[in-house]
Amino acid sequence: DVKVTQSSRYLVKRTGEKVFLECVQDMDHENMFWYRQDPGLGLRLIYFSYDVKMKEKGDIPEGYSVSREKKERFSLILESASTNQTSMYLCASLGNEKLFFGSGTQLSVL
């Protein structure tokens, strides 16, 4: 069974803090994704990566950056957290034309 693990289930941070969200997959998948999920807006793509050290902007990259130093790990970075970044963050990897999601990180920025 594919495992996509996100390091934190719940996170509370203060405005202006630098925030790291970590995601690890164990199936040697090349493509990995970071989504943001807000009620009524569905899933919005922040960034994706198709190989180590390769990244592409999604639909809402502003205020975020990513890092993919190793194939299994894809990190989302909020350089200076703001209250409008309070949301559920979902990581996913792609295998056999199917997206495998992590369990999500509910981030609250106060």
Next chain:
Amino acid sequence: GENVEQHPSTLSVQEGDSAVIKCTYSDSASNYFPWYKQELGKRPQLIIDIRSNVGEKKDQRIAVTLNKTAKHFSLHITETQPEDSAVYFCAATANMDSNYQLIWGAGTKLIIKP
């Protein structure tokens, strides 16, 4: 760019009845249409998908239909059960063979009434 609209946003049906969720897409080049189910507090999971060379696909109580001319596709759930209660997301992409950039619908909350 591609846009996917999903309706309704909330659907309440009696247990045992059928449920239908509809999505429309704008990019005629879209060729792959998956449906994901997200139960409360859990991660989204693929339940069924369809490619543009097929008009209908079934898997037990769920089916998906695709109308390329009208650019819409629908999820059909028959004989609904309590475990069908969840949020359902449709998606579309024209890039399945490259970077797999799915465009998502906003989601439908399906409530099964006992």
